Amino acid sequence: MIEPAEVERLLMARFGDAQLELVDLTGTQDHYQARIVSSAFSGKSLIEQHQLVYGALGSAMSGAIHALALKTYTPEAWAKTSGASDGRSLT
């Protein structure tokens, strides 16, 4: 288990400019869903983007977090998604 605020802190420490949406899927603080929009992902493959996120979460991924459903976007890619065109904001 890990507090949502702590997950957000770890992510924002690595992706300072990020728009982040974090959901505790089960209410048990160990199954999370994260959507992260950050310029840090620019020029990186999906797998490299996810590896950056896992790197930022570090040891939390090997225990405290059992599952993390992850969606990563560059600001350009996010602008093209339906979520953005709906006018929904991440923040």
Add this chain to the structure above:
Amino acid sequence: MDEALRERIKTTIESHRVVLFMKGNKNFPQCGFSAQVIGLLKQNGAEFRDVNILADADLRTGLKEYSNWPTFPQLYVDGQLVGGCDIVTSLNESGELKTLLGAKAS
């Protein structure tokens, strides 16, 4: 990680063009994310080898370090890590998964 384990992981990854390291096996997945990837592989007509990491603690620990990827399932195609459930799902939605699975090894 010792060399013997690293070599065993490499051999396993290269044993089949498409290898899925998962929780459970392809007939009895023991995790929703593993089940979802299997569904997508089948949907795309892929032949693949399934490896149950729940039955092999060394492999489970070693793979996380080998691939710099902390979770399962892990899908490998042509010896390369493609990703976990989220990435495989994204690639399927964009049509890239079919291309990847259909392409011949270079």
